[in-house]
Amino acid sequence: MKRFLSLVLALVMVCVCTTALADIKVSNVKVEIDAALKEYAAEYSKTAGFNVTVESVGGGADYSGSLKAALQAGNMPDIFVIEGMGGYNVWKDYILDVSDTEFAKNTSVGFMVEGKCYGFPVAIEGFGLAYNKDLLAKAEIDPATLTTYSALKAAFEKLDGMKAELGIDAVVSIATSVSGGMTWVTGNQNFSTYLSCGLPYGDMTIIDMMREGKVDTERLTEYATYVDLLFNYADQEILVNGNYDQNVNAFATGKTVFCHQGNWIDPNLAAFENCPPMGFIGEPFTDKQEISGLMVAAPSWYVVNAQSPNKDEAVKFLEDMVATEAGQDYMVNKAGMVPAFANVALEPSGDLSVDVMKASAKGDIYSWGFGYMPDNFGMQNLGPIFELLAQDAIDVPTFVEMVTAEFANIPALLAAAQ
Amino acid sequence: MQATTAATSSRPVSMRRKVLNWVKVIFAFLLFLLFMVPFILVVMNSAKTAQEISLSPVTAPSNWGQLITNVVNVINNPNFSYFSAFLDSAIITVSSLAVIVLCSSMAAWILVRNKTWWSTLIFMTLVASMVVPFQVVMLPLVQWLRIAGDFIGIKLNGTYGGIILCYLGFGCAMSVFIFHGFIKGIPLELEEAADIDGCSRAATFFRIVLPLLQPTAVTVLILNGIWIWNDYLLPLLVLGSSGQVQTLPLAVSMFAGSYIKQWDLILTSTLLTMLPVIILFLFAQRYIIKGMVEGSIK
């Protein structure tokens, strides 16, 4: 007994003393690029003179929590991700100014605060209503005409009447549930439609009102009516209960004509044999103007931990990702992302990514506003309201009322985060 | 079941009894099956591809060989490092248990054998602390461990040492309480005899008292062992969800919690997580049940 115990104690002592640390730790929030990024980091480590390890955190909601736990645990990564001003305000003590880097000079969508660049845009991403080209053609609907709420509504009605003919379960695939972890789609992305769709790129009118806790009731009502339309024609099971996979799979297998998602589903679609050709339309939430563009932004940025002893190596890793052939190959071909840098000439292969690239080349894009909301506000506070609308527990006016009530808390939340 | 009073002849009664008994046995085993359904589903669906699962989760798998494929896939999945998580869980559980049993029994012995104001105070504080839910201390704990770790120069967050310290801190109250109750019953004469024979006090404890504590130690081991092995929130906060040291529950939740729900792999990963505990239970059933029941009654 005694000998056993001393053995165990010795073991404990050894364990306490042998927790080695990797040189550079990258924290990644895009699960879909996890494998590609890890592979690139491993390859890179062979020649860089330091090790790069990647840790991916799945599902939006966990990320800032796990980052905080990592901070408390003294495990703060050298490179981590922020998704806008909300995150910037929380973490600004830990974010390095990277204005002098080459990558900052090669991009127009770095994370900028007061003229200084703090973030490396992970990718250009776009979302909207992805559609199945074959099914729309079969229903004789030209996607180019779907630029207003009325046009979309008419198309939905027509498609809904042709369910059997088209072999579909529902018109739209969109998921909202808290338990399915889908509030990032509704509370963050879809809600950006209200914040910035149809406005000139980077227009802050609605966002500034939001920061003061005010809503544009007319615009919000229009938007809510549009959301309600999507929900009414959605596959109800996926809508109130589905997760990311069900959301995407129904679309990929031709069970729905539309899917509310972004170009990041390209790799998921590619995994299906005989996946039909897909395209993108925007979010036509209004009849007042034509919405032809997509919601496109660099939604997340790598930031370098300013308090890390390895910050120079971390910057070098990011520099090389943009400057070297291997890095560019990783971003575009392996990870399937639309790069945000002028010096990268490669083009992505996925249908949706190509549409995003075309839209941004034409400048036919609207920004994402959700990053300006308080940290996690979209998912925690707005997400459940979308779910209620999806369940038909509330109607459009109540939705507007509840969002308005939540907005009233924003100034206090923003002030607390300053 | 009012068989005995009304019966005039014994034969029909025993027939009725027999039938009744069989009904009872069948009912009991149906109930048992119902309890086992979730486990059966896990095993069955761990042997299917994702497509098969989505077609029908209740039919038997067409090819049990798929189980091996899934296990290999899970083990090789970059987002789920089974072996290292298993090893971390094992190291943390075994070391914490050793430390808890040794330190708590030592402390309990001192507290029993010294009847003064301070021993009462310490004992009562420990007992009172059992009411404190983890949520009250969890947030300041990680903060404090970081400050204290910086101060003494040993990293406490994210390390084996730190989490073992936590388990000792959280596990000691109940363990001291259980040992305390048992040591009270050990006759003092035994120890006095050892003292006369020239044993030091420390040697008396290790040679005389500790061996006597074995049955109680089993209770303490089981109660703490099951808690530590399955614990989620403390490792989440102290080790971080994606740190260097990662226990099995953390690994599973990281793997299953991502929004890409591949049930074939998730179920296989839960199967792999449950397996060690169930195997242990099959071998040490008697001790485990006894330990858990005694621990709760005391």
Added chain:
Amino acid sequence: MNALFLAPVLFAFTMVMVIPFFLGIYYSMTDFNGVRTDLTFVGLKNYETMFSDPLFLHSFLVTVEYTVINVIFVNVVAFALSLMVTSNLKGRNFLRAGFFVPNLIGGIVLGYIWQFVFNNVITQTAASLGLNFLTKSLISNKDTVIWAMSLVNVWQYAGYIMMIYVAAIQGIPANLMEAASVDGANYWTRLTKILIPMMASSFTITTFLTLTNSFKQFDLNMSLTNGGPAGMYMMKAVKTSELLALNIYNTAITKNMWGDGQARAVIFFIVLVCISLVQVAINKRKEVEM
């Protein structure tokens, strides 16, 4: 020598329990957000806002509901099982072990398994059998989610409580029951007049065990429902199955309101202290009666 033997326990206990406990009370009166280092002392503000936050109030009520359901069902099921496995049934040891097994598995893992059962197995089976009322998952329906979660908890916990009852039943002298049987007492009379009164003290134990355990539920809640689905309470969108422990975690960590979360945790603690004081009082009275 005394100090040396006590040192490890006292050191660890002070480090992880005593200091954080008092720090926590301090944090509950600040506006700490979990990251920033400069805190402002805000007095009892966090306690005041808590009781006007529908999310917290709802969470509190749901936790009470969940606790009541579980105290009743876990104990009823466990007692029935204990009667079954102490009767002269073939294979009763095997049954005992089987009912006990769910208890060995952690809540996180069980949550994922049951998520699969509720979302995939039950819905699909119901669809193929034409049982329309079950095709919608029980954990995405706000009227059934608490019951579904309780079902899992009963399944997990009943075997353990059963074992405590088994120990109590086996502690009753066999000749007592035999004597009653010979005297012509039927099963029901023996049960209510002898068995249950003899087991009174273990009922107290199991009631409080299930009470505190359901009240503190976290792991299962997080992995099974994560608080969903959304529901309405006092004109606010709330998460219908978010129990207190998860609410504390989300408030503090996901919403960056550590101060508020910590204040909720202190209230949580006070409730548990009250429950324990009641238990102690009942035990004291029992001892006096005996």
